[in-house]
Amino acid sequence: xxxxxxxxxxxxxxxxxxxxxxxxxxxxxxxxxxxxxxxxxxxxxxxxxxxxxxxxxxxxxxxxxxxxxxxxxxxxxxxxxxxxxxxxxxxxxxxxxxxxxxxxxxxxxxxxxxxxxxxxxxxxxxxxxxxxxxxxxxxxxxxxxxxxxxxxxxxxxxxxxxxxxxxxxxxxxxxxxxxxxxxxxxxxxxxxxxxxxxxxxxxxxxxxxxxxxxxxxxxxxxxxxxxxxxxxxxxxxxxxxxxxxxxxxxxxxxxxxxxxxxxxxxxxxxxxxxxxxxxxxxxxxxxxxxxxxxxxxxxxxxxxxxxxxxxxxxxxxxxxxxxxxxxxxxxxxxxxxxxxxxxxxxxxxxxxxxxxxxxxxxxxxxxxxxxxxxxxxxxxxxxxxxxxxxxxxxxxxxxxxxxxxxxxxxxxxxxxxxxxx
Amino acid sequence: xxxxxxxxxxxxxxxxxxxxxxxxxxxxxxxxxxxxxxxxxxxxxxxxxxxxxxxxxxxxxxxxxxxxxxxxxxxxxxxxxxxxxxxxxxxxxxxxxxxxxxxxxxxxxxxxxxxxxxxxxxxxxxxxxxxxxxxxxxxxxxxxxxxxxxxxxxxxxxxxxxxxxxxxx
Amino acid sequence: xxxxxxxxxxxxxxxxxxxxxxxxxxxxxxxxxxxxxxxxxxxxxxxxxxxxxxxxxxxxxxxxxxxxxxxxxxxxxxxxxxxxxxxxxxxxxxxxxxxxxxxxxxxxxxxxxxxxxxxxxxxxxxxxxxxxxxxxxxxxxxxxxxxxxxxxxxxxxxxxxxxxxxxxxxxxxxxxxxxxxxxxxxxxxxxxxxxxxxxxxxxxxxxxxxxxxxxxxxxxxxxxxxxxxxxxxxxxxxxxxxxxxxxxxxxxxxxxxxx
Numbered sequence: 111x112x113x114x115x116x117x118x119x120x121x122x123x124x125x126x127x128x129x130x131x132x133x134x135x136x137x138x139x140x141x142x143x144x145x146x147x148x149x150x151x152x153x154x155x156x157x158x159x160x161x162x163x164x165x166x167x168x169x170x171x172x173x174x175x176x177x178x179x180x181x182x183x184x185x186x187x188x189x190x191x192x193x194x195x196x197x198x199x200x201x202x203x204x205x206x207x208x209x210x211x212x213x214x215x216x217x218x219x220x221x222x223x224x225x226x227x228x229x230x231x232x233x234x235x236x237x238x239x240x241x242x243x244x245x246x247x248x249x250x251x252x253x254x255x256x257x258x259x260x261x262x263x264x265x266x267x268x269x270x271x272x273x274x275x276x277x278x279x280x281x282x283x284x285x286x287x288x289x290x291x292x293x294x295x296x297x298x299x300x301x302x303x304x305x306x307x308x309x310x311x312x313x314x315x316x317x318x319x320x321x322x323x324x325x326x327x328x329x330x331x332x333x334x335x336x337x338x339x340x341x342x343x344x345x346x347x348x349x350x351x352x353x354x355x356x357x358x359x360x361x362x363x364x365x366x367x368x369x370x371x372x373x374x375x376x377x378x379x380x381x382x383x384x385x386x387x388x389x390x391x392x393x394x395x396x397x398x399x400x401x402x403x404x405x406x407x408x409x410x411x412x413x414x415x416x417x418x419x420x421x422x423x424x425x426x427x428x429x430x431x432x433x434x435x436x437x438x439x440x441x442x443x444x445x446x447x448x449x450x451x452x453x454x455x456x457x458x459x460x461x462x463x464x465x466x467x468x469x470x471x472x473x474x475x476x477x478x479x480x481x482x483x484x485x486x487x488x489x490x491x492x493x494x495x496x497x498x499x500x501x502x503x504x505x506x507x508x509x510x511x512x513x514x515x516x517x518x519x520x521x522x523x524x525x526x527x528x529x530x531x
Numbered sequence: 532x533x534x535x536x537x538x539x540x541x542x543x544x545x546x547x548x549x550x551x552x553x554x555x556x557x558x559x560x561x562x563x564x565x566x567x568x569x570x571x572x573x574x575x576x577x578x579x580x581x582x583x584x585x586x587x588x589x590x591x592x593x594x595x596x597x598x599x600x601x602x603x604x605x606x607x608x609x610x611x612x613x614x615x616x617x618x619x620x621x622x623x624x625x626x627x628x629x630x631x632x633x634x635x636x637x638x639x640x641x642x643x644x645x646x647x648x649x650x651x652x653x654x655x656x657x658x659x660x661x662x663x664x665x666x667x668x669x670x671x672x673x674x675x676x677x678x679x680x681x682x683x684x685x686x687x688x689x690x691x692x693x694x695x696x697x698x699x700x
Numbered sequence: 701x702x703x704x705x706x707x708x709x710x711x712x713x714x715x716x717x718x719x720x721x722x723x724x725x726x727x728x729x730x731x732x733x734x735x736x737x738x739x740x741x742x743x744x745x746x747x748x749x750x751x752x753x754x755x756x757x758x759x760x761x762x763x764x765x766x767x768x769x770x771x772x773x774x775x776x777x778x779x780x781x782x783x784x785x786x787x788x789x790x791x792x793x794x795x796x797x798x799x800x801x802x803x804x805x806x807x808x809x810x811x812x813x814x815x816x817x818x819x820x821x822x823x824x825x826x827x828x829x830x831x832x833x834x835x836x837x838x839x840x841x842x843x844x845x846x847x848x849x850x851x852x853x854x855x856x857x858x859x860x861x862x863x864x865x866x867x868x869x870x871x872x873x874x875x876x877x878x879x880x881x882x883x884x885x886x887x888x889x890x891x892x893x894x895x896x897x898x899x900x901x902x903x904x905x906x907x908x909x910x911x912x913x914x915x916x917x918x919x920x921x922x923x924x925x926x927x928x929x930x931x932x933x934x935x936x937x938x939x940x941x942x943x944x945x946x947x948x949x950x951x952x953x954x955x956x957x958x959x
Contacts, residue, residue: 196561370930382844574813
C-alpha cells in the first residue's frame, strides 16, 4: 500500500489515526487506483459483497424465528412464512439470495477465466476465491437442509453418504457426521450451527481476498500490468463506486423479480413436503448451482472414483495458475484460448443440464463426454496451449487502444499504423 | 452558465442520494418489524378463567400473554379497607371502585411496575402484596404505597362472561 | 452498455435453461385463467369463499390444513370473511383443549386463534382410515406439487375409466393427471355436490377452480401483498437505476473514458 504519507487534517483525526489507522484505511479504499478500462464483468465483486451481506442479515433475522429441531423445523418455516411480520419476504430473499449469490460467483469466476485474473501475481487471490467458493457450497447445502423438507432430508442423506466412499473409515465418518444411524435431529442441529458459522468465515476470507487484491491491484480487460496511480487509473471513489452501484441495481432488479414474482421457481416442489425417512422422492436433484458437479459425480460408475472426480473438478481450479502456461493474461489476445474458453462454458452448461436429468441412456453418455472434456480442458488443453498458441501483440498501456479510438486492440497495437496516424 | 451547470449536477446527485436513502429506509423497516409480536402472538390476546373454585381471601394466578394475572376474591374487610384509603395518601391516586368494578374480585397484572418482578401475596406493610426484588409495598387494591415502584399494578381489560368465568383481554 | 446487455442475456439464458431442464417431465394440464397470476394478480374473493366451502364440506373429512387458523379467514388478502363470520365458522368446530384444573382434556367451541381442526388425531390414524394412504395435509399442497395449481385443478377433473390394459386394485382409481395414473382418492366431485352460498352453479369445473384457488391462498397467504410490494420495489429500483446511470455518466465525463 503506497499511501503511508496520508495524514488526517483534523487534530482529533490525527490523534486517533496514530493509534488505529482506520482513516488511512478509509483513505486507501477511496483513493485505491483502479484501471479505468474495467468493464461490467468487473462489477460482480461488489455484487457478491452485497449478496454476502444480504444473506448474513436475512439469515440472522430468520435464525430469530427458526427452530432447529427435526419435529419443529418445517413448522417454524411455515410460521415464518405466515405469521412473522414480513417473514415471507425475508425468507424468500434468503432462499433466492443463495441462487443469486451463485449466479454472481459463476460470472465472477468465468470473468477470471476469460481475462486470466488468476495468473501471477494474483494466485493467492484466486486460491482464496476457490476456498470461498467451497465454503459457499457447504453453506448452501447445509442451508438447504434446514427447512427439513423431503429434498432437505434426502439431499443431506445423499451428500453425507458421499463420505462413505472413503475406504476403511468412510462408514465411521458418515455416522459421525450424522450423530446417529441416519440423518436426524442431531444432524439438523449441527448443520444449523455450521450454516450459521460459515458465512462469517466467508466474510473473513473476503477481507483477505480484497486485501490480496489491493497488493498487486486489479487485473483489467487488456490484461497488462499498469502503472498506478497513472493516467490509466481512476480513484475507486467515486468512479468505480458509482459504476458498481449501477450494475448492482440492475442485478437487484433481477433479484427482486425472483423474490416477488417467482419465489419458488429455483427451488424444488418436494421441499414443501415435510421430511419423511420412509419415502424417497422420485427425482433427487440438488439446487441448480451444484448440478454440474452432480453430473460429474454420477458420470463415474465407481462410488469412490465418482466422489474423487467431483472433488477434483473443484480442486483442479486451485492449480489453474500453474496449469495455464501462457504468459498472456487476457483472452482478448489469445485467439485459440478464446475458443476453448467458450467450449468450456458450453461444456459446464451441458453438465448442468444433464445433472438435472435422470442418469441413464443418452444423458449418461453426454455426462461422461462432458466430464472427460472438463478435465481435458484443464489438464491438457491449457498447458499445451501456452506453448503452441500464437498470441496477438499486446498494447503497451491500456490508454493506447482508447487513444487510438478503436476497440480493436490488434490494430491499435500495430505500431506502424499507430504512428502513421 | 457554468453556475447553472453546477446546480443541475448538484440536483442530480442530491436526488440520487435522496432516492437511495428512501430505499435503504424501506429495506431496514421489515428487518426491524419482524421482531414485533407476530400474527399468531397477537391472536392469542384473550384467555378465559373459571373462578368458581376460588374461596374468599384467596388469590389465584393465571397466565395471560406470558405474564401472571392475580385474581383475588376479596373478603368484606379487605374491600372496606381498600375503600377507606384516602386518595391523598396515594402515590398514584386511583379509587378502589375504578380498579375493581365488582369489589369482590380484584383482577390485575401480577407484575411490579418498578422492574417487572412478581410481587408476593399477603406480604408487606399494607396487607396486600410485596415485591421482593426492590421492596415495593402494595395495598389490597394493588396500589403502590411504599418503595420504588412508580404506579399501581395494572388492571387489564377483562369482563365476566358468566357468573363464574372471567375473560381477560 | 454492450457488456451489460450481454450479462442480461446470459442471466435470462441461465434461467430459461433451468426451467427447461424440468419441462421434460410435464404433462399437458387443463388450463384455466387464474386471477392471481401476473404482476398485479389478486385472488378472487368469491372463489376463495366458495373454495373454503368446498374444502370444509368435501376435502376436510380426510385432509387436514394444519398451518391455517380460523383468524386467517378474516385476514386481508384472503377470503376476507368478516370477523363476525369467521368467529361463527370457528365456533362451529369442536376444539380439543386442556388440561383443565382436574387434569382432563375437554372440548370447547373454536376461537379465531385456533388452528383448523384436523380430521384425524395423527398420521397413523389417517392412514388406518384410508386404506394405508395418508391424505396429505393441504396447507402447502399447491407448492409441494410440481405442476402447482394447474396440476391440482386438472387432477380433480382427471378421473376416467381405466384403459383396458390397466388393472386396478381395490381402493385404487385411475386419474390421467396423477403421477403413474393410479390414485388412492376416489373421485370426490360431482355436479351440484355443494350448494354455494352465493348461488354460483356448482359444476365440477367450478368447484375444482374454487377449491384450487383456496389452496393457492392457503399455501401463499401473502401473495397479494407480495405482488403489490414487488411492483413498488421494482419500480423504485428502476427509478434509482436511471438516476444512478445519469450520475455515473456525469462523474465519468470528468475523464476521457467511456463507461
